[in-house]
Structures are given as structure tokens and as C-alpha cells.
Amino acid sequence: MKRRLVIFITVIMLIVAVFSGCAGKQGDSVSGDKTATGSSPTGSPISSGGEDEELTWETADLSWKKDTSPVTFSIFIDFTWYLVDTWGKDDVSKEITKRTGVSLDVTKANDPTQIQVLLAGGELPDLVFVARNVERFHDPDICYRWDELIEQYCPEFIKLVDPKEIVNNTAADGHIYTFKTHFNDDKAWNDPRNLPSPGASGFHYRKDIVEKLGNPPLKSLDDLVNIFAMVKEKYPDMTVYIPHPTWPTPYLDWMGFFTPDSKYADNGKVYLGISQPGLVEYYKFFNKLYREGYMSMEALAYQPEQFFQIVRSGKAFSANYNTGLSDETNKVFKEQNVDGMFEPIMGPLEVDGKIKYKVLQSAAGWASCFITKNCKNPGRAIRFMEFLKSPEGDRLTQWGIEGVHYTLDEEGLLVRPEGFADIPTQEHGAGACWYFQASGLGEGITIASDPAYPLRAKLLKAIKPYCVRDIGLNFVQPVADSEEMNILVKITELITNTQPKMYGASTEEEAVTLFEKMLQDADKLGLKRLEEYMTTKYNDAMKMLQEIKY
């Protein structure tokens, strides 16, 4: 009974917290615990006051504090574009060393195949930070198992992690090899400050031009096409619409479809996006845009940076990309004295008189930091991870040093000091540098508080209610070197290469024929087998998730 009461009170408090806008003292307490993302849901002040006393990051006796003598780990970072490759030059890394004694000897990938050679050659450093084909590291001969390390060196660590997150990081052999970065558990997701991934698709148009056209209504997809027609007539020199060459388009979201190469679950079965019933309508629509002269095929042949060139030149009326394009382009317009202003379409457009809008948000987490068998001091390494995962480490790595790089306002959003935006990230080291155990919420708050991206924050807030989250889908990705992975790669290739043909078909019938041919080819490549495989993995995961006892 008491337990139920506690849950009831928790729910009520949360609702109150949401509606009260997290103001005042309450906001403080929320922000205090919210930054402890990834912490167990029982880590909130409310439930810890309850009867079954459980550990929180605040109350636990954290093992990393027991030994802060100097130690150095070598680390390989498998991102060629990574911002930093030297430890101890920026404020944050210095601060980490000061607090934990840990220094890193960083090697940054120069080429994507480097990690494969190091792996096969047995020359991996102590730690690796990767995002692709991580299953290769789920191998006790290559990497230490975190569950075993934690038991030995910092038993409290595992109790502080959300059970769902533990499940999410359980490898095929039932062990945990890492906690992925940027994971959002349900509680973190429901935090009002948290936002969906800025990688969601956004549609951006020239607000100034629409105003000059007399602000025609923009409630439905038909309205949008209508505006396209007006722009085409009034501004014949302008490109009406330029699609990003690789990014999923927002039409899909508006029409209620997932991207064709994504995975979605329906009635306990997992499908690839191309299997969605009625998806052909999307291609028909896009094809119509092309046939009516609103877009050129060439845009689909550009490299991403060339796409930006066209958008920034001020000659495009509208474009699709992620959610931040308007803010970025407006900044360029201002610098270049281009008379124009972009704005995203906030939220859904009606299709056939209905709102079908939905956006798939993966809760998977992103990159993985592994402790390899070459590491001489795995105990210190796992304790270092504990530090990074703790609210203290999370805030330090993602936001910087409190009082120096940020303060929190009453809503729990970041307030940056004057001139912070002009300091290169490599100098302060907060955010894009040492986030090996970063939480999703920490990132969400960073995005929500970024003064350079006001439109993006607004758009993401509008998107959030339409987000579909399904943690089970994190388990369906085929593992590296498997037959199913090969099928997935081939089908993805097929989609990538058929899409432009459907967009650019000279008649609607041709587009439909191409679509059917694509489905047939996907079947030949083994779509059924892939979907069965994914369904099995999905159901296994669901079973695991249900077995969690809260």
C-alpha cells in the first residue's frame, strides 16, 4: 500500500512540477535531480524519502573517490571529425584530472578503417570510443565486461543506473560492456526541459517571402503546395524547394510515415520502413513536386556542403534538413547582409484533413566507450566511468565548470557567461569533448538553453508531443558481420538509389512502377528474413524489459 502511495505522490508531484513551469524552489530540486540523468528513478528526492531507502548518486559512497592518484589511460576516438585530440589543454579536462587523477592519452581516428586495423592487429589502447559496429567489442576476449568490473570495483555503480538503461545496454551474451551515451530513460524524457534529438527533420521556409505573399494559410500540406505555386509565379528566379541530399524529409512525418530505411514495430512485429502500407503515396507526392517544377533533381546529387551553399545564397524559398537550419542560415544572412529570414514550420501539417504527424525517437543512446583487455588498470578505468556517469561528471563534461562556464536559472536551464559563445570549444572543453558517459537529458538541456538556436528549441518543443518512443527497437539492429547486416546494407543501398528515380519519374505511373520494383528487389535481397530476425530480437528485448521489477 505504501509503495502505491509513494508512486501516486510521485506522479502528482511530477504533474505539478510540469504545470508550475518548474518555478522557484521546486524547480531547483527538479534541476538538481534531473541533471542526474541515468540515475535510477528512485533517485528522486521524493522516493528516497520513502520507506525502501535506496541509493542515489548523492547518498552513495562512490568508489571513484577512493583513489584519485595520478593515472593515465590511452584512448582511441573513432570519429575523424572529433574536436579534440589532446588532454589537459582545456578547462574541463584539467578539472577532471584535478578531481579524479585521471589523464588521457588521446588518439583520434584519421580514417574510418583505422579502428578495424587496431582491432584485428590486437593494438587497441586502454579505452575506445566508437559508434559504429559496436557489437565487435561485445567480446570478452577484446573488452572487459562492465558488470563484472563493477561488481569487483564499484558495486554501487550498477544500482545507480536505471534498469531500463541496463537492459538497453545488455549485449547478446547477457553482459554489459558499456553504457551508451545520450540515453534518455522515461523520466529524463518526461522532463519538460528535455527535447527530442535535433536531428529530427525540419522544413524551413522564407518567412519574409510568405509575409510578402500576404501570409496565406499554412495549416495543411495542400496549403504548402499552394504557397509553392504562388512563389513559383511571383519569384520565377527562385528555387521553390531544395531537398537536403541525404536527410529524411518532413513530408514523411506529416503523412504519418517513418523513414523508409528505419525500423518500426507494429503489433509485436518489426518491419523496415519500406513495408509501411501506403508509403507509395509519399513518393507520388514528392514526384508531383518535381513534375510541377518546384524542385530540381540536381539538389539530390549535391554533397551536403553544396546544399548549404544554395540555401545560403538566398536563392531558395524552402529547404528541408534537421531542425537547426533556420537559425544557422539566418545567422549567415545577417553576416552577409542578405535580406531574408528562414523559419521552420512548427509542428504538424494536416494531410487529408487529419493530423497524422509522428516522429520516431530512438532512445537507444549513441556512442560507446569500451575498456579493452589491453588496459592494465581496469579498476581505475571503471571507476573513472562511474565518475563520468555521475551527475557531477555529466555536468562537468557536458556543461563545463559550474560558476565558470554556466549557472542554472530557476527553470534549470543553462545561463552562459558573457562571451562564452566566442570561446572555441577546444579551449573550455565543455560539451563536444569528453562526453564518454554523457546523459541524454544533459544534452537536451544544452540544446534548450542555446541562445544561438531559438527557432530550433521552439520547433523541438512543438515536435515533442508527437514523438514515438520504443526502446525495444534498439535491439533489432543486426550485428556486424552477420548475414542480416548484409541484407540491411543492401536494402538501404537499394532505397537510397531508387528514391531519386521515384522522385524524378516523368509520370506518376512510372514512380509507382519503380516503387513496386523496389519492393520486389527488397524481397529478393531478403527483406522477409531481415524482418523476422528483427521481430525475434524485438520480442526477446520486450521480454527482458517486462522482467524488470521496479
Add this chain to the structure above:
Amino acid sequence: MAKLTKEDAVINTIVYIVLFIVFVAMVYPFYYCLVISFNEGIDASTGGIFLWPRKFTFVNYKMVLSNEQLIPAFFVSVARTIAGTILSLLFTGLFAYGLSYKKLMFKKTYIGIMIFSMYFSGGLVPFFILLKHIKLLNTFWVYIIPGLLSPFNAIIMMNFFREIPDSIEESVKIDGANDLVIFFKIIFPISAPVFATIALFVGVGHWNNWFDTAFFTTNRRLRTLSFLLKEIINRADLTSIMAPGMSDALRTGTYATQGYTAETIRMATMIMVVLPIVGIYPFLQRYFIKGIMIGSLKG
């Protein structure tokens, strides 16, 4: 000869038209790169710059040159280029010299082995493991030793050495000189052109090679100039790379403020890499031309 025939006039006209087209086609894109490298990044990314920088700036070069590792890396590059070129010339030269001997026993076998190795390879992973086992990883020698012999260069040298009349060697041999002495005293000076040619090939290869630094070394002190420049480009690319699902915090704070983009950085680094090569070329040019010529005229 002095009088211009009608044919001369026609040919001259064609020739000068071709010359003009080639000149414009070759120089203009290069000039274009130069212009972009002196232009502000975001501004350049809006396109339409063809003749002069629109927003003139040194920021791209400043960004490239501000890397404090640049000077040491430059010296590593120079060292590996000089040492690598000289040693490779010697090793490949001796090999080709031996192989060019008409009466050499097992000659066809040797050539077969060489040609086969040009087209078959076990791939990067076994090569890496090999380097690991012979303790070359993370040493300066990993730049030099694996490049000692190039079958392609050996073929060009061989064809050259075959042209040297036997009589020259035999006259020295009578004096009691061995083949090593002959190689240095006779072959090397006579074949200076082909050595210059191959030196250019090998030298340019060493100068531009970032691959072995990236894959076979982790020691910062072994970083070369081309590796650093590749690094700089990689990082500048961040502004244009963003994959779905990738954390956005990565981009925060890196965008725009610094006045360069991947494109302008790429242009600036390219200019910086090419300049030394272009500067050295005229000194080698006369040898170079002659070298290939004799090497290719096989009897």
C-alpha cells in the same frame, strides 16, 4: 624553313588555340583555389566567387598555421622525404641494376615475382600485423623501410639501365672493379636523369603520405605535415557532417564563429602542400624530362 607556308599558318593557329585553351583550363582552377583560400569561409560557401576574393582574409592560413605541431611535423616530413627518397633510390636502383643485366640467371623468375607483387596484396590488416611483429610500428623507420622498393619505379629504372652499353661496364671491370663500384662510379652518374625522375616520384609520394602516420604510429612526435593537414581538414569538416542520431552538442560552439569552412581550409592546405613541390620542380625538370626519355626507349 624561314618562309611560312599556308600549312604552317594553319598548324600555328591550331597550336596556339590549343595552347590557350590548355593554359586557361589548367591555370584558372588553380587560381580559383587560391582565391577561395583567401576568402572568408561562410561567405565563400554562398558561392559565386570566381575572380577575386569577396571578403579577403588570412583566417584560413592563420587557422592552418596556428597549429603548434606544424613546425615539428614539417621537420619530420622533410626528414622522411629526404631519407626515404635517398634510401629508396639506392635500394630500388641496385635492384633494377641487377635485374637489368641481360645474362642474369633466373631473371624471368625474379621479374615474375616482382610483377606478381605489384597486383596482389594481402590487405591492410596482415600488413599491420607484420609491421607489429617486426617492431616497426611507432618508429620513424616505418616511414622508410616499407617504401624501399617500388616495382613500378624499378621497371622504369631497368629500362633505363638496359640502354647503357655493356662496353662501358666491361672496360671498368677489366680494371678490377666490382659491380657495387660500377654502380656508384659509372651507373649512378650516367643515369642521373632517371634517378632524378624517380626521386621526384618517391619524394612527392613521401611528402603527401599521411596514411602510414595515421595507421602505423601513435607517437605524436612522429606526426608529419601531410598528416596534420589532413587532421585540420577532417576537423573543419565537422561543420558539414552531421549524421542522424549524432549528438548535436558536438556542433555547438564550433559553427561559423571562426570564419572558415571545410572548403576554404581545404583550399588553403592544398596550396600549402603544392607550393614546395612546385618550387622544387624547376630544379628537377631538365633531369626529369631526360630521365623518362631514355628509360622508355628500350631496345
Add this chain to the structure above:
Amino acid sequence: MVGKAVEKAGLGRQLNPGADAISNTTCFDAIHLYLCYGDWRGGIVANIIVNKGRHKINGKMLVRFRLQLYRQVFVLMGILFLFIFSYIPMVGIIIAFKNYKLASGLLGFFTSEWVGFRYFTEFFTDLNFTTIVRNTFMISILKLIFTFPMPIIFAITINEVRNQKAKRIVQTVSYLPHFISWVVVSGILFSFLNQQNGLVNQILVLTGVVDAPVSFLADPKYFWPMVVISDIWKEMGWWAIIFLAAITSIDLQMYEAAVVDGASRTQRIWYITLPSIKSTIMIVMILSLGNLLGGGLGGSNFDQCYLLGNPVNNDVSEILQTYVLTNGLAQGRYSFATAIGLLQSVMSLILIYTSNYVANKLSGVGLF
């Protein structure tokens, strides 16, 4: 030539016909003989000598070997080098027939399971197989036809320039593009060719050549021409140096004699210049053919198709090498990549031996 060598070795004239017979056989036979005897001519010699008594020839070979000891040492050093740095790693080729996983490291080369020709079958039965093979060969052959002769033509043109200054300047700038990487080239191509504000399109529209901007970058029909032309632009000057060198070495007296005989300028180009650089052309051609599938001497096929290819022109831009990247290396499927690489290696070996053989037959010029 072979005859001469044998003769000098004192083995008698009667061996010549045999040697010639061998060189008349097909390339496959030649390679086969290589594998059996190591040295086909040596092999024949040895075979015949066996009849005369083995000991005798062994003694003679030893003497011969000792006489050329230094040369043998030079060569054997190189062979040892090749053995270590090329042949030992070639062990890795076996994974073309195995299911190799990266994580298994060095041991995995030997312990991973055999899968026979699975990867070859996968490639041959790929939905895009015919497209990929067609593109690879078409682009390569187009380059052989159009890119290969350009440096020769350019060199001859340069040679006809009477103004020394213009000659030197143009020759010097012509090799500059060789140093511009393909990444940069693709950026330049975009700036010049795009539909929105590309220079070429602006000029074409301004001069009224076309009504609307042309979609050079997306329209598949422009892809092959673009690849060939950009390849010519980038490498013409560099390889022209070789031919220029050959031309400048031609004895001027030949031209003077031709003038006296009343030969026109075109005749002089046709009957003196071209034949004089024939051997150079042959050697460059053989080396290009050896790397035909890679795109000739410059080996530019991959870079071009990877950087200039896109989903819109994929039907004409996907080639063997880009296919290997997306379906093999990018996934870390080294077995698959090795299998396709092996196919390519075998093709190259056949091509270089065939072309060398044909060149030797037709013109007496060969690499080896």
C-alpha cells in the same frame, strides 16, 4: 634477344627455335610455364641440358652465378624485401575463401571457417552485378580511348610551338592539376557546373547556347563524359612530360633531312615524331593496361566515382571499387573485400602479361 643471351652463355644456337616456340604460345601457357619452371627459357635450357648430363650444367651454372654474384645479391636483396613486405602479408588472401571476423585478429586468418566461393557467388549474383561490371569496364575503356592519347597529342602540339617562352610556360602549368586532390576537384566541379549559380551554366545561358541551365551533376548522361574530361584535365600535363621528353630526344637531323626531301609539317609529325616515340607510348600503354580497372596510370576511377557519384547517377557511377567500399570495407567485411580484390588482381595480371606479350610481338617493345 633471348637467343643472344643463350648464345653468349655458350649453350648453342640450336636452342633458339625452342625459345621462340614458347614465346608464340598463349599468355596462359606462358604463366603456366612460369609457375612450373620459374623461368621458362631457363626451364627449357635446363630440360634440354638434362639430356646431356646434369652435373655438367650445374657446374656451369655455378660458375655463371659466381660471375654475377654482386648483381645476384642486389636482386636477391630486393626479392627478400618483396618476400617480407609483399608475400608474407599475402597470407591474408586466404580470407577471400573464409568467414573472417576482425575481432579474431591474426589467429583468425587460420582458424576462421572456410566458405569456399561464397563471396564470389554473392558478387556474381548481386542485383547490380551487370551494372557494376558494365560501368567499371566502360569508364576504364573510355579512359583508355580518350584519356590515354591526350598527353601524346598535347606533347606533339607543344613540340610544334615555336615560341620558347610560351612553350615553357604552358608546359609548366599543365602539370599543376596533377597535385589537386580529387576532393578539391569535385568541389571545383560543383562551383563551375551547378545549376543554380555555376559559372559554366551562367555562361551557357548568357550566350544563348542553352535555354535553361543544364543539370551536369545529376543527369546520368553527363557522368561518363565528366569523368573522362576531368581525368584528362588532371593528368594530361603530368604524363605529357614523358612524351615531350621522348620527342625532344629525336635527332634534329632527321627533321632537316625530311625538309630537304620536301616533307610537309604534318608528314614530319606522322613519319618522324610519332614513330620515334612509339616505344615510349607502348610502355606507358602496357603500364596503363595493367591498371585498366583502376583507371589507368593515375588510378583515378575510385576517387572519381566515389566523389562525383551520387544516388541520382548511381546507375552509371557505381563501379567495382565503390561497391567494395559500401558492401565490404565500410562494414569491416574484409573477406568480401579481399575476394573482390582478388578478382581484380587476377584481371590485372592477365592484362599486363597479355599486353606485354602482344606489344613484344607487334613492336618488339615490352616492359620485360
